[in-house]
Amino acid sequence: MKKLISCLFFIGVISVTSGQIKPDFSRISDHPRLLLRQGEEEKLKEGVLTHTAWRNLHEVILRESTAILDMKPLTRNQIGRRILQTSREALRRIFYLSYSWRMTEERSYLEKAEQELLAVSQFADWNPSHFLDVAEMTLATAIGYDWLYHELPEASRQTIRNAILQKGLAPGQDAAYNGWRRAKNNWNQVCNTGLSFGALAVFEENEALCNDIIEKAIASIRIPMEAYAPAGNYTEGYSYWAYGTSFNVLFIDMLEKAFGSDFGLSSQPGFLQTASFYANLMGTSGRVFNYGDAGGVEGLQPAMFWFANKLQDRSVLFIEKDFLERQKFNEKSNRLLPLAMLWADGIDVNKIQAPTTKLWHATSENEIAVLRTGWNKTKDIYVGFKGGTASVSHGHMDAGSFVLDMDGVRWASELGMQQYNSLESAGLKIWDMHQQSPRWDVFRLNNFSHNTLTINGQLHQMEGNAKLIKKSENEEQINAVFDLTSVFASQLEKATRGIAVLNKSYVIVRDEIKTGKNRATVRWAMLTPARVDKIDGNRLVLKNGKKKITVFLEDMDDIQWKSWSAEPPKEYDAPNPGFVFVGFEIQMNPHEVKHLNISFNVGDHEKRSGHTLALSEW
Numbered sequence: 001m002k003k004l005i006s007c008l009f010f011i012g013v014i015s016v017t018s019g020q021i022k023p024d025f026s027r028i029s030d031h032p033r034l035l036l037r038q039g040e041e042e043k044l045k046e047g048v049l050t051h052t053a054w055r056n057l058h059e060v061i062l063r064e065s066t067a068i069l070d071m072k073p074l075t076r077n078q079i080g081r082r083i084l085q086t087s088r089e090a091l092r093r094i095f096y097l098s099y100s101w102r103m104t105e106e107r108s109y110l111e112k113a114e115q116e117l118l119a120v121s122q123f124a125d126w127n128p129s130h131f132l133d134v135a136e137m138t139l140a141t142a143i144g145y146d147w148l149y150h151e152l153p154e155a156s157r158q159t160i161r162n163a164i165l166q167k168g169l170a171p172g173q174d175a176a177y178n179g180w181r182r183a184k185n186n187w188n189q190v191c192n193t194g195l196s197f198g199a200l201a202v203f204e205e206n207e208a209l210c211n212d213i214i215e216k217a218i219a220s221i222r223i224p225m226e227a228y229a230p231a232g233n234y235t236e237g238y239s240y241w242a243y244g245t246s247f248n249v250l251f252i253d254m255l256e257k258a259f260g261s262d263f264g265l266s267s268q269p270g271f272l273q274t275a276s277f278y279a280n281l282m283g284t285s286g287r288v289f290n291y292g293d294a295g296g297v298e299g300l301q302p303a304m305f306w307f308a309n310k311l312q313d314r315s316v317l318f319i320e321k322d323f324l325e326r327q328k329f330n331e332k333s334n335r336l337l338p339l340a341m342l343w344a345d346g347i348d349v350n351k352i353q354a355p356t357t358k359l360w361h362a363t364s365e366n367e368i369a370v371l372r373t374g375w376n377k378t379k380d381i382y383v384g385f386k387g388g389t390a391s392v393s394h395g396h397m398d399a400g401s402f403v404l405d406m407d408g409v410r411w412a413s414e415l416g417m418q419q420y421n422s423l424e425s426a427g428l429k430i431w432d433m434h435q436q437s438p439r440w441d442v443f444r445l446n447n448f449s450h451n452t453l454t455i456n457g458q459l460h461q462m463e464g465n466a467k468l469i470k471k472s473e474n475e476e477q478i479n480a481v482f483d484l485t486s487v488f489a490s491q492l493e494k495a496t497r498g499i500a501v502l503n504k505s506y507v508i509v510r511d512e513i514k515t516g517k518n519r520a521t522v523r524w525a526m527l528t529p530a531r532v533d534k535i536d537g538n539r540l541v542l543k544n545g546k547k548k549i550t551v552f553l554e555d556m557d558d559i560q561w562k563s564w565s566a567e568p569p570k571e572y573d574a575p576n577p578g579f580v581f582v583g584f585e586i587q588m589n590p591h592e593v594k595h596l597n598i599s600f601n602v603g604d605h606e607k608r609s610g611h612t613l614a615l616s617e618w
Contacts, residue, residue, distance in 0.1 A: 023218070023259045025211055028203055031149035032102075034142065034254060036342055041102050047346030053324040054346060057300075058103070061338055064331045065100035068093050069112050073119035080421040083127045084136065090120050091140035092335035098147040099338040110151055117144045118156060121163035128171035131180055132187065135194030138168035139250075142194075142201035161202050168198045169209060181220045185393040186236060186244030188224045192217035193247040193254075200258055218263050221251060225268045231362035232273035236394045237292040238281045239417070245274060246303045246336055253306065253343075266310060270362070275307035275316040280360040280370040281384070282319045284377050285405040289370065289384030293394035293417035299323055299330030302339035309345055314352045318375060321352040359473045361480065366392045367468050369480035373504045378408045383507060385499050387466035387482040391433060396445050397460040399487045400452035400497045404507060407602050409544045412451050412526050415566075418444045418574040426572035435462045443568035449576075453484070453511065454523040455491040464489055470498070470618060477502050479618050492516060493591075498615045508554075508611055511596040515588045524596060525583035527566060532582060533604075535561045540582060541604055550605040551582070554597035554612055559584050 047054040097113035127133040172195045180187040199210035234241040252262045281289045300323040354375040361369040366388035374380035382405035390397045404412035447460045464487035479500035494514040533543035538553035540561040566579040599609040
């Protein structure tokens with residue numbers, strides 16, 4: 001039934017797109033027509049002259065472009081089934097160099113950009129069997145071709161144009177390669193965007209083909225945009241938000257500049273609100289809530305400036321302000337960095353204020369809750385709390401898991417993603433998502449590596465979905481409660497976890513568990529990068545540098561904390577240096593009820609918190 005509804009939706013949006021909101025291709029302007037039109041450089045230059053933050057970013061892009069001048073041209077380097085690293089580096093080089101040429105008219109940038117464009121254009125192909133590679137390479141060549149068009153010799157234009165048509169757009173029309181048009185994940189956003197940029201860049205060469213690509217993209221990209229409804233939660237988490245959403249914003253920007261309309265895309269439910277989702281994934285330790293297949297801190301996120309302008313809300317840029325002030329640009333890897341200059345509109349960074357949010361949550365297929373006492377790095381508490389399901393794209397068996405920041409330190413951590421090629425090269429079918437899939441043998445993907453409960457050493461139920469059933473923004477007790485029962489189907493009769501920040505000073509994690517007809521061994525585990533300073537029965541002290549927290553097992557004097565290695569069991573698993581687990585096990589009889597209360601207090605404390613209210617009273 002879900003597949004039928006999705007199919008009908010897809011047919012419906014195609015018919016709408018080909019009807020009343022059909023793009024008017026007569027509006028397409030001369031080159032440059034993508035992102036930054038002729039003469040718009042002058043406004044960017046004003047921002048560079050007026051604000052230190054934008055001058056610093058501009059100079060970083062120029063310095064990195066100068067460094068690129070001495071690099072050998074890219075070659076087609078395939079790693080496993082991907083040339084994605086090459087495509088992304090091509091985008092970084094060509095975008096940086098093209099920006100630097102347009103802002104300075106220094107011919108060395110133009111000449112190097114032309115060299116890189118010709119190099120990738122002469123590849124045998126752009127690897128359509130892994131179409132993200134094609135999409136990013138098409139975006140790279142489209143920007144370079146469009147931005148440098150009037151300065152490139154006709155012979156170079158012809159070579160680049162043919163490559164876009166033959167190695168980018170043509171395979172995108174082949175049913176063997178374009179299944180992403182029906183996908184509801186980042187592949188749809190990235191591939192539609194890359195091909196649409198290519199189509200618009202070379203529009204004059206084959207108008208019918210380019211019309212078809214862009215019209216289909218307007219219809220298709222609505223499918224993954226459904227994931228933002230109703231209030232901005234993005235199913236795939238931090239890193240894939242940065243990927244899919246950035247490309248989605250690129251697509252909308254392209255439509256607005258080319259046709260004067262985004263055909264209702266930015267008003268899709270939840271899309272603009274997703275800026276708050278991304279901002280709230282940054283903890284007060286400076287680390288992110290990296291559940292699922294997430295990597296580390298992305299650095300400055302250009303898409304957030306686009307959202308801030310659309311929303312007329314500067315507070316969503318509070319994290320970006322910090323990156324700007326500390327010049328954390330990740331210019332060696334952030335291939336979209338020049339977009340920050342284009343989308344920031346010269347905003348005065350000093351006028352960006354912190355949000356007032358203390359609890360962030362939005363219903364979705366893969367729910368989370370974020371609790372905090374504020375946005376101050378040195379003093380405020382932050383908890384990222386995961387519900388949801390492992391059955392979504394890039395999902396882990398992490399329902400019930402959490403990260404915890406206190407006193408500016410990350411005490412409870414997530415390992416995040418493992419590079420896919422390392423697992424694929426070991427022969428694992430990690431994209432098979434059923435319960436018996438070898439995907440769940442991978443340590444970082446299953447529940448054994450997460451800060452959650454494990455019953456009888458078994459995997460979580462992949463199709464289970466933990467939903468938020470209760471929450472409070474009361475500053476004296478900010479809390480959220482997830483029902484985990486479906487995640488433990490056939491293992492427990494009932495499982496509920498709540499996390500509360502109390503009196504702006506300490507944190508409680510409470511589990512309410514009821515067994516079914518069988519006995520159960522319940523493992524409570526937390527991964528930490530801290531050192532175990534001492535264990536005294538049900539009292540645990542963790543230390544990071546000169547800072548400490550005390551963790552109590554409330555009202556459970558017969559249980560003792562334990563610590564154990566975070567080293568994984570399989571050769572193909574990534575190592576986890578610097579991490580250990582702390583936790584405990586309890587034995588439960590059939591039809592028994594247990595309430596577990598774990599409190600977290602800053603410093604080396606001797607007293608318990610004393611807060612043991614049932615979740616029904618929260």
